[in-house]
Amino acid sequence: MSGPLSLFCSMATFYLIGGGAYFGYLVTEKGSFLRIGKGFWIVGFLVHSLFLLLSVIHVGRLPMGGPFEAANFFAWAVVLAAALSTFRYRIRVLGAFVLPLVFFLIVNRRKIKRCLL
Numbered sequence: 001m002s003g004p005l006s007l008f009c010s011m012a013t014f015y016l017i018g019g020g021a022y023f024g025y026l027v028t029e030k031g032s033f034l035r036i037g038k039g040f041w042i043v044g045f046l047v048h049s050l051f052l053l054l055s056v057i058h059v060g061r062l063p064m065g066g067p068f069e070a071a072n073f074f075a076w077a078v079v080l081a082a083a084l085s086t087f088r089y090r091i092r093v094l095g096a097f098v099l100p101l102v103f104f105l106i107v108n109r110r111k112i113k114r115c116l117l
Contacts, residue, residue, distance in 0.1 A: 014044030019099030
């Protein structure tokens, strides 16, 4: 697996696991799920930021040229806005709704198939 593809696959995995952990917190209200969800959210966002930075370096412009690039940038902005809202206003369950949405926003069939092979 190449560098950008492995970053993409790990980013999608972090968002999916983080969303699952937040959903576990939503159902059980156990603090361990909340801590796990926050950790995966932060790591996923950092990997996502690195992925976008490498895309900017590779393409030479903001990655907004096609539907995949635009959805990926929009997903990054949604994660940033949700993170700021969560940490500013202490909305603990926002990750249960935002992270799965972001996962489905960035995932397309072709990319996931390449991640699984």
